[in-house]
Amino acid sequence: MTDPAALAELRAVEAELVSRWPETKIEPSITRVAALMDVLGEPQRSYPVIHITGTNGKTSTARMIEALLRAFSLRTGRYTSPHVESVTERISLDGAPISPEAFVEAYRDIKPYVDLVDGSQPMAMSFFEVLTGMAYAAFADAPVDVAVVEVGLGGTWDATNVADGSVAVITPIAVDHADKLGETPGEIAVEKAGIVKPGALAVLAQQPLDAAETLLRRSVEVGATVAREGMEFGVVRRDLAVGGQMVTLQGLAGEYPDIFLPLHGAHQAHNAAVALAAVEAFFGVGSGQRVGLDYTGKLDADIVREAFAGVTSPGRMEIVRRGPTVVLDAAHNPAGARTAAEAVTESFDFTHLVGVVSAMSDKDVRGILEAFEPVFAEIVVTQNSMPRAMKVDELAALAVEVFGEDRVEVVPRLDDAIDAAVRLAEDEGDLGGAAVLITGSVVTVGEARVLLTGGRNGKG
Numbered sequence: 001m002t003d004p005a006a007l008a009e010l011r012a013v014e015a016e017l018v019s020r021w022p023e024t025k026i027e028p029s030i031t032r033v034a035a036l037m038d039v040l041g042e043p044q045r046s047y048p049v050i051h052i053t054g055t056n057g058k059t060s061t062a063r064m065i066e067a068l069l070r071a072f073s074l075r076t077g078r079y080t081s082p083h084v085e086s087v088t089e090r091i092s093l094d095g096a097p098i099s100p101e102a103f104v105e106a107y108r109d110i111k112p113y114v115d116l117v118d119g120s121q122p123m124a125m126s127f128f129e130v131l132t133g134m135a136y137a138a139f140a141d142a143p144v145d146v147a148v149v150e151v152g153l154g155g156t157w158d159a160t161n162v163a164d165g166s167v168a169v170i171t172p173i174a175v176d177h178a179d180k181l182g183e184t185p186g187e188i189a190v191e192k193a194g195i196v197k198p199g200a201l202a203v204l205a206q207q208p209l210d211a212a213e214t215l216l217r218r219s220v221e222v223g224a225t226v227a228r229e230g231m232e233f234g235v236v237r238r239d240l241a242v243g244g245q246m247v248t249l250q251g252l253a254g255e256y257p258d259i260f261l262p263l264h265g266a267h268q269a270h271n272a273a274v275a276l277a278a279v280e281a282f283f284g285v286g287s288g289q290r291v292g293l294d295y296t297g298k299l300d301a302d303i304v305r306e307a308f309a310g311v312t313s314p315g316r317m318e319i320v321r322r323g324p325t326v327v328l329d330a331a332h333n334p335a336g337a338r339t340a341a342e343a344v345t346e347s348f349d350f351t352h353l354v355g356v357v358s359a360m361s362d363k364d365v366r367g368i369l370e371a372f373e374p375v376f377a378e379i380v381v382t383q384n385s386m387p388r389a390m391k392v393d394e395l396a397a398l399a400v401e402v403f404g405e406d407r408v409e410v411v412p413r414l415d416d417a418i419d420a421a422v423r424l425a426e427d428e429g430d431l432g433g434a435a436v437l438i439t440g441s442v443v444t445v446g447e448a449r450v451l452l453t454g455g456r457n458g459k460g
Helices: 004-018 031-040 058-071 100-120 127-141 185-195 209-222 266-282 301-309 334-347 365-372 392-403 414-426 442-453
Strands: 049-053 076-079 091-093 146-150 167-170 201-204 225-228 234-241 244-250 255-261 318-321 325-328 352-357 378-383 408-413 434-439
Touching: 004 100, 004 127, 031 100, 031 127, 049 058, 049 185, 058 076, 058 146, 058 266, 058 301, 076 127, 091 127, 100 127, 127 146, 167 185, 167 266, 185 209, 201 209, 201 266, 209 225, 234 255, 234 266, 244 266, 255 266, 255 301, 266 334, 318 442, 325 442, 334 365, 334 434, 352 365, 352 414, 352 442, 365 392, 378 392, 378 414, 392 408, 408 414, 414 434, 414 442, 434 442
Parallel strands: 049 146, 049 167, 076 146, 167 201, 201 225, 325 434, 352 378, 352 434, 378 408
Antiparallel strands: 076 091, 234 244, 244 255, 318 325
16 A cells, blocks of 8 residues: 555646647757756666557557566566556556656656756757656666666657667557648658667568658668568467457567467557567567577567566456446547457457547547447447546537437446446446446546546556
8 A cells, every 4th residue: 555645745746747739749859868868877878779650559559568578587567558547557667557656756856957947948858858758867776677668659759768678669659739730641751760770670560651661761761670560470370268368479480389378459469569569670580698598599479478468558448347348448549449349340249349439639520429329229438537528528429410319318427437338338237248348548548547546457
């Protein structure tokens, strides 16, 4: 049990951070965070980095990469965003979020240097920039053997890009944050390709053609080696299994059969293939000079299986209740919603699925609703606690246009909306076939997770 005083300090620090320029706004420059790294002594250069960008799947892929690295006895740091429940989740050591006490200490340690940078720049450091500084400093202080770092937004101008990843991972690119990054996958890929540094190894998930061309062009320009899903690595086979799926993955050095992945959806199998290739690349597969390699240069398959079997990804097609089943998924753009709709259809035999949706107003909310329309029998529209959340009446109007008035219920409070959705599922009288899917944003899922589980299980 965390000390109440420590939680109070954490809340105070979080309030200070939130008072800064929000992470949803960007100023295309890494000048401020680079200045912070300079006065801190360049902590991001004291360990190798596996850097991850893309539109969807970044956090799940990061968690898989971390699990594999830890299975091979490496000490890891992981930096991901946004958080599901607590801001401490963003900075993890050895697979677990740092404690509230450690988070506060990390902030207090760099605060004088942040103030110094604030005073020397036209604009003060942002929420995300300060958090990035905290993470890089905490990883150096630990110290970690390797850091797994997820970009916040884009790539080139993202605060995390003051680090040079020896492995650059690009998960599938789709249209999101179009006003900031571009209106096509190819345009968006220009920004995301900025994490591919000279001499790095770029691990590319399957991409739309225009995005793939952009990423390959960048890799050639900087002399990076490229590993492409569907060419150098990929998913050989996947079968549904109780609690997840069984997969066979083709890695850079050979095939890894009979891997149990306790996550649902074809997209998670593809994330696993990307994660495996990234770790093989990090270990220098074929060199025989790093830990965890057998005489063929292939990673030890038993260790790989053990690592994947223990992977969790809170808020990603996560079951948090039975009778009726309640599933959480943090899909927050049309591509993510389509993936979630496919996953819930494939992985479960639900005959009556009720959706609970609250999305952010700056997202393509109509696109999200249209993706879920074929799988939701009914939808309960609501509003999470964030100021950016679309107002419930506005969301309801869109939902009526997409679903029709008879399939839409409007419940402003999230807790009441969940209760209403559960009642609709129970009214079906078939608790085995009726279920609830709560989705639309990471914030919605995080708040629902606290309401339904009290935050137990899965923060690590």
